[in-house]
Amino acid sequence: xxxxxxxxxxxxxxxxxxxxxxxxxxxxxxxxxxxxxxxxxxxxxxxxxxxxxxxxxxxxxxxxxxxxxxxxxxxxxxxxxxxxxxxxxxxxxxxxxxxxxxxxxxxxxxxxxxxxxxxxxxxxxxxxxxxxxxxxxxxxxxxxxxxxxxxxxxxxxxxxxxxxxxxxxxxxxxxxxxxxxxxxxxxxxxxxxxxxxxxxxxxxxxxxxxxxxxxxxxxxxxxxxxxxxxxxxxxxxxxxxxxxxxxxxxxxxxxxxxxxxxxxxxxxxxxxxxxxxxxxxxxxxxxxxxxxxxxxxxxxxxxxxxxxxxxxxxxxxxxxxxxxxxxxxxxxxxxxxxxxxxxxxxxxxxxxxxxxxxxxxxxxxxxxxxxxxxxxxxxxxxxxxxxxxxxxxxxxxxxxxxxxxxxxxxxxxxxxxxxxxxxxxxxxxxxxxxxxxxxxxxxxxxxxxxxxxxxxxxxxxxxxxxxxxxxxxxxxxxx
Amino acid sequence: xxxxxxxxxxxxxxxxxxxxxxxxxxxxxxxxxxxxxxxxxxxxxxxxxxxxxxxxxxxxxxxxxxxxxxxxxxxxxxxxxxxxx
Numbered sequence: 001x002x003x004x005x006x007x008x009x010x011x012x013x014x015x016x017x018x019x020x021x022x023x024x025x026x027x028x029x030x031x032x033x034x035x036x037x038x039x040x041x042x043x044x045x046x047x048x049x050x051x052x053x054x055x056x057x058x059x060x061x062x063x064x065x066x067x068x069x070x071x072x073x074x075x076x077x078x079x080x081x082x083x084x085x086x087x088x089x090x091x092x093x094x095x096x097x098x099x100x101x102x103x104x105x106x107x108x109x110x111x112x113x114x115x116x117x118x119x120x121x122x123x124x125x126x127x128x129x130x131x132x133x134x135x136x137x138x139x140x141x142x143x144x145x146x147x148x149x150x151x152x153x154x155x156x157x158x159x160x161x162x163x164x165x166x167x168x169x170x171x172x173x174x175x176x177x178x179x180x181x182x183x184x185x186x187x188x189x190x191x192x193x194x195x196x197x198x199x200x201x202x203x204x205x206x207x208x209x210x211x212x213x214x215x216x217x218x219x220x221x222x223x224x225x226x227x228x229x230x231x232x233x234x235x236x237x238x239x240x241x242x243x244x245x246x247x248x249x250x251x252x253x254x255x256x257x258x259x260x261x262x263x264x265x266x267x268x269x270x271x272x273x274x275x276x277x278x279x280x281x282x283x284x285x286x287x288x289x290x291x292x293x294x295x296x297x298x299x300x301x302x303x304x305x306x307x308x309x310x311x312x313x314x315x316x317x318x319x320x321x322x323x324x325x326x327x328x329x330x331x332x333x334x335x336x337x338x339x340x341x342x343x344x345x346x347x348x349x350x351x352x353x354x355x356x357x358x359x360x361x362x363x364x365x366x367x368x369x370x371x372x373x374x375x376x377x378x379x380x381x382x383x384x385x386x387x388x389x390x391x392x393x394x395x396x397x398x399x400x401x402x403x404x405x406x407x408x409x410x411x412x413x414x415x416x417x418x419x420x421x422x423x424x425x426x427x428x429x430x431x432x433x434x435x436x437x438x439x440x441x442x443x444x445x446x447x448x449x450x451x452x453x454x455x456x457x458x459x460x461x462x463x464x465x466x467x468x469x470x471x472x473x474x475x476x477x478x479x
Numbered sequence: 480x481x482x483x484x485x486x487x488x489x490x491x492x493x494x495x496x497x498x499x500x501x502x503x504x505x506x507x508x509x510x511x512x513x514x515x516x517x518x519x520x521x522x523x524x525x526x527x528x529x530x531x532x533x534x535x536x537x538x539x540x541x542x543x544x545x546x547x548x549x550x551x552x553x554x555x556x557x558x559x560x561x562x563x564x
Contacts, residue, residue, distance in 0.1 A: 045558060050547040053483045053535050056490070063490025065499075166561060170550050178554025180563040187564045282544055309545045314530035320523050324530060331543040355492065394519060 004228040007199065009035040011472070012219050012233035014206045014248065017084020018458050019444035019465040020239030021185035021193065022125070026469035028196035035231050036193065037204035037221055039240075040081030043186070048176035052312045055175035059088050066243075068347060068411075070361040074269055075410040078241060082202065083186025085241070086458055089412065090173050090289030091162040091182045092304065093131045094455035095122050096463070108450045109422035110431045120479035121463040121470075128192075129163035129183040131459070138169050140286015142307045145277060145335040147291060149384030155295035160304070162287065163188075163459075171284030171307065185462075204229065208252040209236050209441055216440030235440045235472060239465070242414035242446040243349055243356045246428075249418065249443075250351060255428045255435055264419050265347035265360060266452040267411035270340040271370070272306050273377040274317060275386035276327065281335045283307035289338075293380070297342075297454060300366075301373040303380070304456075306338035318392040318408060327390065337380065339373040341366050342454035349417055362404045370407055374399035413457050418447035433468045444468050484532040503528055 011027050013020045016038040028034045043059060056064040056077070064077035079085035096118065104110040125131075136144070139159060150157040167181035180187055194200055203224040210217040218232040238245050246262040249255045284307055293303035308316075310331050317334075319327055327334065347360025362370075374391050378399070381389045391399065392408040421427025424436035429448050435441040444465040446457055453460060470477040488499045505511030506525035515522040534540055540547060558564070 045564060046555060048551060048554065050550040050554070051483070051535055053487045053531055057483075057486045060490075062492040062495075063487050065491035065495055067495065166557070166563070168553070168557065170554055172550065178551045179557045180554075191564070284545055309534075309547065310540045310543045311531045311533075311535035314534040315527040317527075317530075318523070320519075320526050324526065328530070328534065328543075331545075 004230065005223070007035050007229065007231045009033045009231060009233040011235040011237060012037065012231040013237045013239060014219065015084065015239035015241060015445065016082045016185070016190055016200060017079065017239060017241060017445065018086050018185060018461040020237065021083070021189040022462045022465040023237050023239065023444050023469045024193035024198050024200070025189040025196065026466055027472060028193045028198040030469065030473040030475070032473070034193060034198035035233065036198060036200045037206050037219065037231070038082055038200065038202050039205060041202050042082045043087060043176065045176065045178065045180050048178045050170065050172045050175065050178055050309070052172070052175050052309060059176055066358070068358040068360040070347065070359055071404045072362065072407050072409055074267065074360060076267065076358065076414065077410070077412065078243065082190055082200070083184040086184035087186055088174050088176070089456070089458060091164055092289050092456040093126065093129070093161045093163055093459045096453060096460045097455060100451065100453055104450055108420060108427065110420055110450070112431050118463050118467065120477040121466040122459065123479055124466055124477060125459050125462040128188055130165040131161050131163050133161050134159045134287050134290040138167060138287055139290035140169055140283070141279070141281045142283040142286060142288070142335050143291035143305050145275070145281060145384045146293065146303070146305060146337050146380065149380040150293050150295070152383040153379060155293050157291065157293045157295070160290055160292050167287060169286040171286060171288055171309065173288055174308065206240070206248060209238065209248065209254060211252070211254060211438055211441065214437070214439055216438065235442070237442045237444050237468070239443070239445045242417050243358065245443060245445055245447045246349055246417045247351045247356055254438060254441065255418065257437060258425055258428060260419060260426065261428050262349045262417050263346070264416040264450070265349055265358070266343050266415045267347065267360060268340050268413040268452060269343055269362065269366065269409045269411045270338055271392045271407060271409050272316060272336050272338045273374065273381065273392060274327070274390040275335045275381035275384070276330055276388040277333050277335050277384070277386055280332050282332055283334060283336055284309045296373070296376065299372065300342035300369050300454060301376070302340045302342070302454060303377070304338050304340060307336050318390055335381070335386070337377065339370070339377055341369045341373065342452040362407070367402070367404055371399050371402055374402065413446065413453070415446045415449040415452065415457060418443050419450040420448045421450060432471050433464065442468055483535060484528065499528065
């Protein structure tokens with residue numbers, strides 16, 4: 001370190017993703033002096049090449065290659081930089097399902113988190129992100145295949161609501177939207193925060209949250225590895241994401257009393273199946289995640305669209321050798337759909353050599369969901385007229401006989417490692433997302449979400465961050 | 480190894496990147512590839528990495544109806560036209 005900088009602020013926010021960016025804008029616009037420390041860079045859309053390999057290296061933490069330890073290992077890609085994972089997600093927007101909120105009230109004592117109480121926060125987020133339903137034309141032929149299958153089987157389905165404006169269906173939401181149509185927090189909330197006077201610093205490594213006398217004092221960080229930065233602030237919002245927030249709190253010596261920090265990790269494990277159709281699908285033309293089938297959502301099984309360019313398919317296709325090459329030669333006729341499980345399995349995250357070590361094993365109930373889901377996925381594609389269906393299982397293994405190690409899983413929605421619970425013995429933060437036992441330290445990211453949602457979590461996180469911001473401003477969220 | 484795949488593997492966390500480099504090196508050699516065939520999940524991962532590299536080649540992808548340069552150029556033009564970030 002060659003120098004030390006000091007910044008004084010009302011609120012210091014760690015992370016500029018779904019939670020941090022929203023809190024930054026709402027608080028700055030509410031008159032607070034805000035500093036945001038983001039570990040990653042600002043990504044310039046001019047450099048978005050629509051090339052999956054190149055973009056994964058640039059936009060994802062660890063090149064999108066983070067993996068859980070356990071059976072089976074699960075690939076856990078996370079975004080890094082301004083916008084966080086909202087920069088590279090599919091843009092799907094579901095409000096927190098009412099049944100999930102009821103569960104939170106019942107099991108975690110979060111009685112204030114009702115549908116009615118959150119409604120103005122959701123409205124505010126949806127307006128800021130231009131959330132709207134995808135049109136069938138923009139959804140493309142990949143969605144049309146799934147819709148045809150769902151209609152033939154009489155399964156409940158619909159077009160997804162997304163945070164996009166002026167989308168032309170570039171087909172690469174997960175690899176940096178080249179038109180900036182996806183309204184991620186880096187181009188919505190972050191500019192609003194800056195316009196309201198917030199200071200946004202990238203390349204900021206936050207070492208610890210400073211607490212004295214049971215009260216937040218700020219954070220200690222470094223900028224680009226060379227300048228030591230002390231931010232003095234009476235309010236700190238940790239929004240480093242479900243995997244990194246518990247690590248920061250742990251190295252700050254905070255939140256350890258309940259024994260829940262880093263525990264209760266839910267992931268929404270997911271997989272995808274392919275089908276070879278008669279018609280040209282050109283799956284990367286259109287919105288990759290534009291359509292859903294929720295017929296089995298009560299069982300914890302959700303189907304959502306997924307698609308991408310040839311190099312992405314080449315990596316995901318569950319075939320090898322000549323069969324892989326043959327299927328790829330017919331790429332234009334390939335369709336894909338995803339299966340996501342609202343998991344009962346729970347994992348944990350802890351620091352190992354300064355990096356997160358994520359442990360997660362699939363329990364029997366989730367294995368059963370995957371078995372059922374994969375069998376249904378085959379039905380779906382067959383009902384849509386598929387010539388061949390490629391399930392993500394080893395050759396010759398039927399869905400009903402799949403073992404955990406047979407599954408090829410990914411996950412995009414880590415949740416719960418600093419869960420909210422009104423009881424200090426059971427949770428890390430209270431219903432206002434304030435760290436139990438400490439004044440002025442709050443958490444606003446997926447880590448506070450106390451259970452699986454069964455749906456994509458981005459606007460749940462944003463609505464909770466909105467609610468936290470208005471609580472700190474001592475105002476009610478305008479509807 | 481292409482520079483894109485090289486950068487992709489280099490972006491991965493240690494020790495995965497060491498393992499991936501080894502895997503790709505093996506998969507590129509006939510004897511190594513034969514060895515990997517006996518280990519189905521590893522073979523699929525190695526094959527997937529090489530395939531990903533192959534199909535990211537613009538000429539190969541264009542043959543399958545995907546033109547990344549055109550998609551990126553259209554995006555840039557629309558952003559400029561509509562004044563988006």
